[in-house]
Amino acid sequence: MQSKASKETKSRFLFRHLATLFSLFFIFTSTSSLAAELNLAVASNFISPIKQLAADFEQETGHSIQLSFGSSGKLFAQINNQAPYDIFLSADTTKPKALIKKQLALPDSFQVYARGQLALWSLKPLNSSDLKQVLLNSRRIAIANPKLAPYGKAAKETLQNLTVWDVLKKKIVQGENIGQTYQFVYSQNADIGFVAFSQVLATNPQGWTMPIPRSLYSEINQAAVILTRSKRIELAQSFMAFLIRPDTQDKIATFGYASELE
Amino acid sequence: MTLSSEDITAIWLTLKLATVVTLLLIIISTPIAWWLARTKSWLKGPINAIVAMPLVLPPTVLGFYLLIFLGPEGPAGKLLHNLGVSPLPFSFSGLVIASMFYSLPFVVQPIQNAFIAMGDKPLEAAATLRSSPWDRFFHIAIPLAKPGYISAAILGFAHTVGEFGVVLMIGGNISNETRVISIQIYDHVEALEYDQAHALSLLMIGFAFIVLAFLYSSKKQQKNKAMSDGVL
Numbered sequence: 001m002q003s004k005a006s007k008e009t010k011s012r013f014l015f016r017h018l019a020t021l022f023s024l025f026f027i028f029t030s031t032s033s034l035a036a037e038l039n040l041a042v043a044s045n046f047i048s049p050i051k052q053l054a055a056d057f058e059q060e061t062g063h064s065i066q067l068s069f070g071s072s073g074k075l076f077a078q079i080n081n082q083a084p085y086d087i088f089l090s091a092d093t094t095k096p097k098a099l100i101k102k103q104l105a106l107p108d109s110f111q112v113y114a115r116g117q118l119a120l121w122s123l124k125p126l127n128s129s130d131l132k133q134v135l136l137n138s139r140r141i142a143i144a145n146p147k148l149a150p151y152g153k154a155a156k157e158t159l160q161n162l163t164v165w166d167v168l169k170k171k172i173v174q175g176e177n178i179g180q181t182y183q184f185v186y187s188q189n190a191d192i193g194f195v196a197f198s199q200v201l202a203t204n205p206q207g208w209t210m211p212i213p214r215s216l217y218s219e220i221n222q223a224a225v226i227l228t229r230s231k232r233i234e235l236a237q238s239f240m241a242f243l244i245r246p247d248t249q250d251k252i253a254t255f256g257y258a259s260e261l262e
Numbered sequence: 263m264t265l266s267s268e269d270i271t272a273i274w275l276t277l278k279l280a281t282v283v284t285l286l287l288i289i290i291s292t293p294i295a296w297w298l299a300r301t302k303s304w305l306k307g308p309i310n311a312i313v314a315m316p317l318v319l320p321p322t323v324l325g326f327y328l329l330i331f332l333g334p335e336g337p338a339g340k341l342l343h344n345l346g347v348s349p350l351p352f353s354f355s356g357l358v359i360a361s362m363f364y365s366l367p368f369v370v371q372p373i374q375n376a377f378i379a380m381g382d383k384p385l386e387a388a389a390t391l392r393s394s395p396w397d398r399f400f401h402i403a404i405p406l407a408k409p410g411y412i413s414a415a416i417l418g419f420a421h422t423v424g425e426f427g428v429v430l431m432i433g434g435n436i437s438n439e440t441r442v443i444s445i446q447i448y449d450h451v452e453a454l455e456y457d458q459a460h461a462l463s464l465l466m467i468g469f470a471f472i473v474l475a476f477l478y479s480s481k482k483q484q485k486n487k488a489m490s491d492g493v494l
């Protein structure tokens with residue numbers, strides 16, 4: 001008799017726990033199906049702003065965002081090979097356009113989300129307030145690869161517009177991207193360098209910065225697209241809308257970018 | 263798939279770099295390998311470790327510290343500046359120095375193994391015949407270690423040709439000065455010039471295969487020959 005009773009309580013005990021487990025499982029699965037995850041491929045120069053923006057978006061909507069960083073060229077190659085991203089935030093406009101052409105991105109999703117600003121940066125005091133003079137006095141000038149990096153192209157245009165490109169060509173060293181260009185100046189292997197104003201703002205280094213007049217280089221537009229492969233196109237669209245909302249654009253501007261809407 | 267003139271420049275530069283580095287490394291590695299093969303000093307372990315470190319370190323670590331070390335504010339950079347030598351980063355000489363660090367174990371280790379494999383006996387026999395230490399080294403040790411030297415030269419050369427991370431860090435991507443094949447391929451890929459990237463990459467794969475196939479078949483032959491000669 002006794003053993004039967006204890007068996008009964010045991011099974012009831014077990015049942016109750018199983019029930020709680022089931023309901024817990026149900027709650028977890030249902031919430032996770034409500035909050036979807038968005039995968040973003042982001043050009044490295046936009047790392048700090050996007051971290052902030054992603055956190056804001058997560059807080060606002062309850063959806064989570066996964067970020068993958070790399071140079072635009074590398075991310076482009078990954079997307080070409082079926083990388084599972086929903087949105088691509090490129091450092092330029094050519095790669096998003098190329099993806100649309102290949103039908104890997106939605107044509108009407110193309111959106112410029114930020115505009116880069118070029119700056120000259122040096123650890124030692126600049127020996128003149130005249131941009132051209134500073135360049136001519138320098139020993140070695142670091143720029144990003146003009147063929148690959150939008151900031152490198154802008155730097156080259158600046159030097160060409162100042163008509164010093166041919167004179168200074170021998171003094172120029174190229175970083176693969178704007179991060180390496182920064183590193184060349186930071187280690188003082190180059191005495192000055194053309195970097196992104198956003199880098200200088202983000203790292204707040206010592207040294208002297210001179211903004212480059214916007215008239216000297218063509219716009220450094222950064223564009224985003226939604227990828228055709230995405231299974232959460234609606235959510236991706238709401239993120240794109242969030243990205244160009246005026247308050248978001250104001251936030252992007254605090255990271256050293258010109259607001260796209262200005 | 264055709265190679266542009268920029269590609270050809272990169273190929274020549276790479277071959278030049280690998281040749282200079284291999285020759286210098288063979289000269290430097292000989293005393294290091296000899297000492298490591300013979301010594302009973304407690305320093306043997308640490309020195310062996312230093313030589314082998316590039317095998318396990320990412321090239322970016324080497325490049326990063328070389329950039330700081332050789333830069334105008336770095337110890338070596340300051341010293342060189344005082345000696346009137348122009349800064350090494352972004353120059354061919356800088357690449358040579360960096361590649362020597364990077365490829366060192368690939369040259370030292372085969373030579374060291376060859377010295378160890380020959381044992382003490384041939385040298386002791388020569389010593390009893392009143393051969394001088396230099397004589398023993400040049401006329402017995404070096405010829406006996408020849409297979410080791412061949413492996414060392416091939417591996418050192420091939421490894422330098424395949425270098426990427428270090429050059430990326432300290433090279434500055436200058437045509438005919440620091441833009442080697444691997445950097446050129448990286449540029450092509452990033453610029454979405456996949457055809458040109460393919461052309462150079464396939465060339466590299468062919469090169470790597472031929473070098474390694476040659477190395478492994480010649481090793482086998484050497485072994486057979488050595489056995490028939492009754493050496494091994």
